[in-house]
Amino acid sequence: xxxxxxxxxxxxxxxxxxxxxxxxxxxxxxxxxxxxxxxxxxxxxxxxxxxxxxxxxxxxxxxxxxxxxxxxxxxxxxxxxxxxxxxxxxxxxxxxxxxxxxxxxxxxxxxxxxxxxxxxxxxxxxxxxxxxxxxxxxxxxxxxxxxxxxxxxxxxxxxxxxxxxxxxxxxxxxxxxxxxxxxxxxxxxxxxxxxxxxxxxxxxxxxxxxxxxxxxxxxxxxxxxxxxxxxxxxxxxxxxxxxxxxxxxxxxxxxxxxxxxxxxxxxxxxxxxxxxxxxxxxxxxxxxxxxxxxxxxxxxxxxxxxxxxxxxxxxxxxxxxxxxxxxxxxxxxxxxxxxxxxxxxxxxxxxxxxxxxxxxxxxxxxxxxxxxxxxxxxxxxxxxxxxxxxxxxxxxxxxxxxxxxxxxxxxxxxxxxxxxx
Amino acid sequence: xxxxxxxxxxxxxxxxxxxxxxxxxxxxxxxxxxxxxxxxxxxxxxxxxxxxxxxxxxxxxxxxxxxxxxxxxxxxxxxxxxxxxxxxxxxxxxxxxxxxxxxxxxxxxxxxxxxxxxxxxxxxxxxxxxxxxxxxxxx
Numbered sequence: 001x002x003x004x005x006x007x008x009x010x011x012x013x014x015x016x017x018x019x020x021x022x023x024x025x026x027x028x029x030x031x032x033x034x035x036x037x038x039x040x041x042x043x044x045x046x047x048x049x050x051x052x053x054x055x056x057x058x059x060x061x062x063x064x065x066x067x068x069x070x071x072x073x074x075x076x077x078x079x080x081x082x083x084x085x086x087x088x089x090x091x092x093x094x095x096x097x098x099x100x101x102x103x104x105x106x107x108x109x110x111x112x113x114x115x116x117x118x119x120x121x122x123x124x125x126x127x128x129x130x131x132x133x134x135x136x137x138x139x140x141x142x143x144x145x146x147x148x149x150x151x152x153x154x155x156x157x158x159x160x161x162x163x164x165x166x167x168x169x170x171x172x173x174x175x176x177x178x179x180x181x182x183x184x185x186x187x188x189x190x191x192x193x194x195x196x197x198x199x200x201x202x203x204x205x206x207x208x209x210x211x212x213x214x215x216x217x218x219x220x221x222x223x224x225x226x227x228x229x230x231x232x233x234x235x236x237x238x239x240x241x242x243x244x245x246x247x248x249x250x251x252x253x254x255x256x257x258x259x260x261x262x263x264x265x266x267x268x269x270x271x272x273x274x275x276x277x278x279x280x281x282x283x284x285x286x287x288x289x290x291x292x293x294x295x296x297x298x299x300x301x302x303x304x305x306x307x308x309x310x311x312x313x314x315x316x317x318x319x320x321x322x323x324x325x326x327x328x329x330x331x332x333x334x335x336x337x338x339x340x341x342x343x344x345x346x347x348x349x350x351x352x353x354x355x356x357x358x359x360x361x362x363x364x365x366x367x368x369x370x371x372x373x374x375x376x377x378x379x380x381x382x383x384x385x386x387x388x389x390x391x392x393x394x395x396x397x398x399x400x401x402x403x404x405x406x407x408x409x410x411x412x413x414x415x416x417x418x419x420x421x
Numbered sequence: 422x423x424x425x426x427x428x429x430x431x432x433x434x435x436x437x438x439x440x441x442x443x444x445x446x447x448x449x450x451x452x453x454x455x456x457x458x459x460x461x462x463x464x465x466x467x468x469x470x471x472x473x474x475x476x477x478x479x480x481x482x483x484x485x486x487x488x489x490x491x492x493x494x495x496x497x498x499x500x501x502x503x504x505x506x507x508x509x510x511x512x513x514x515x516x517x518x519x520x521x522x523x524x525x526x527x528x529x530x531x532x533x534x535x536x537x538x539x540x541x542x543x544x545x546x547x548x549x550x551x552x553x554x555x556x557x558x559x560x
Contacts, residue, residue, distance in 0.1 A: 157484020
C-alpha cells in the first residue's frame with residue numbers, strides 16, 4: 001500500500017499546480033505497479049524522453065508545458081534527434097524533423113538543462129553524490145550512475161523521467177533499496193592477461209559477456225586492475241546494459257559499494273560464479289561483429305559520448321601516421337560540453353584536420369547521419385555494435401580505437417591481434 | 422477458460438491471443454507505425470500486435486518502449502490488451518499515458534506464472550480489467 005506524505009498529497013491534489021499533479025499521477029501509478037510503500041525525494045533527474053519516437057512523446061511533453069510544469073530538481077537531457085549546433089549533419093526530413101525539434105524545445109521549456117548527452121556524468125556539476133537518490137533514464141547513464149558514482153536510481157525511461165523531475169519524487173523501489181543492490185553473480189576476471197585489459201575494446205567486450213551471463217542480475221567483478229579508468233567502465237556498463245539489462249555492477253576495489261568482495265555481496269555468498277577466460281573474452285568480442293574482414297565505409301566512435309580523454313587518445317593516433325582513406329567517413333558522437341573542451345585543448349582541430357566529422361547533441365545510431373551508401377561500419381563501442389545493425393541496417397566490425405584508426409587509413413579491416421592473445 | 426488476475430492498468434479489450442515465446446522490446450522490436458514485429462531474431466517476427474491480446478513474460482530492453490506503446494495506441498495500431506507474467510513498469514506507463522492523453526484504454530494484466538504457462542497457443546481472448554481485479558476469458 002502506497003503512503004504519501006502531506007506534501008505529496010498536496011501535489012497530487014493540485015495544490016502545487018496542474019503540472020506537478022499530472023506528474024504525480026504517473027509517479028504514483030508506477031509506484032503502485034512496483035508495489036512501493038512510499039515515494040523517495042530525488043536529487044537530480046536525467047531525461048531520455050527527448051529523443052523523438054512518435055507523436056505521443058511530443059504530445060506528452062507539450063501537455064506538461066501547457067500545464068505550466070517546471071522541473072523541481074536539477075535535470076539533464078539525453079540526446080535528441082538533431083545536432084542543434086550543426087543542424088546540417090542530420091538528414092532527418094519534415095515533418096519528423098520539425099516534431100523532433102519541437103520535442104527538444106519542449107524539454108527546454110520545462111526548465112531542463114540542454115546538455116543533450118547520454119554521458120552527463122562527464123561533467124562534474126551533473127554528478128550526484130555517493131548514496132544520493134536520483135531518477136536517471138537511459139541504460140548507460142543508469143548503470144554508470146549506480147555503479148561508478150554510487151548514487152541510487154532504478155531503471156527509468158520515457159514519461160516517468162520527466163514526471164520525476166516535475167514532482168521531485170520517484171517510487172521507493174528497485175535499486176533505491178539497499179537490499180536490491182547486493183551483488184548476485186561473481187565474475188572472476190583474475191585470469192585475464194593485463195595486456196589484454198589495456199585494450200580499450202576489452203572493456204565493452206567484457207561488458208557484453210557480463211550482460212549475456214547475468215541478464216538483469218547484479219554482477220560483481222573481481223580481479224580487475226584497480227587503476228581502470230572511467231572510460232573503460234563507461235564502455236563496460238553500456239555494453240552490459242545493452243546485451244543483458246544490467247543496471248548496477250560492482251567491481252571489487254574499484255567501484256564505491258565494493259571495497260571488498262564481501263561488502264559487494266552484503267556478506268552473503270554469490271548465487272553463481274563465472275571464471276572469465278581470455279578465450280571467453282575473445283568470443284564475446286567476436287559476437288559483436290557481423291563481418292570480420294574486407295572493405296569498410298565508415299567508423300563510428302563515441303557511443304556513449306566521447307570523453308575528453310578519448311579525444312586526447314584519438315588526436316595522438318591521428319597526429320602520427322598516414323592520412324585517412326578518402327572513401328571512409330569517420331564520425332565522433334559527443335556532447336557540446338566535451339566538444340568545447342576538446343576545442344580549447346586543440347584535440348578537435350587535429351580530428352577535423354584529419355577529416356573526422358564531429359556530431360553533438362545526438363548519436364549516429366539513433367538518427368540518419370551516416371551517408372546513404374554506407375554498408376560496413378567499424379566501431380570500438382559494444383553498444384553501437386549491438387544496436388546499429390537493426391537500427392541502421394548496416395554491417396558492423398568491432399575493434400579497438402587504434403584498429404579503427406588503422407582501418408580508416410587502409411579502407412579495410414586492419415587489426416593488431418597481438419594483445420588479444 | 423476464465424482467469425482472474427491482477428490489474429496493472431484498467432481497460433477492456435478483446436482479440437486473437439498472440440502468445441510470444443520470448444520477451445519483446447517494442448522499441449527496435451516492433452514498427453511504431455504498423456505494429457509488426459520486426460526483430461529478426463524473435464520467434465514471432467513478422468506477426469502483428471495490432472488488435473491482438475499479446476501475452477509476454479516481460480518487455481525486455483529499452484525503456485523507450487513506453488513511448489512506442491503509447492504511440493501505437495494513439496495511432497490505432499496497438500494491441501487490444503497485454504497479458505504479462507510479471508509487473509512491467511515500461512508497458513504500464515505506455516498504456517497509462519495513452520489513456521491520459523488520448524482516452525484510449527488498453528488493459529494491462531499480470532497473470533500468475535501458472536496461468537501464464539497454461540495459456541493456449543490459439544484462442545480468442547477477452548480482457549476486462551477493473552481497479553479491483555481483471556477477468557480474462559479464452560475461447
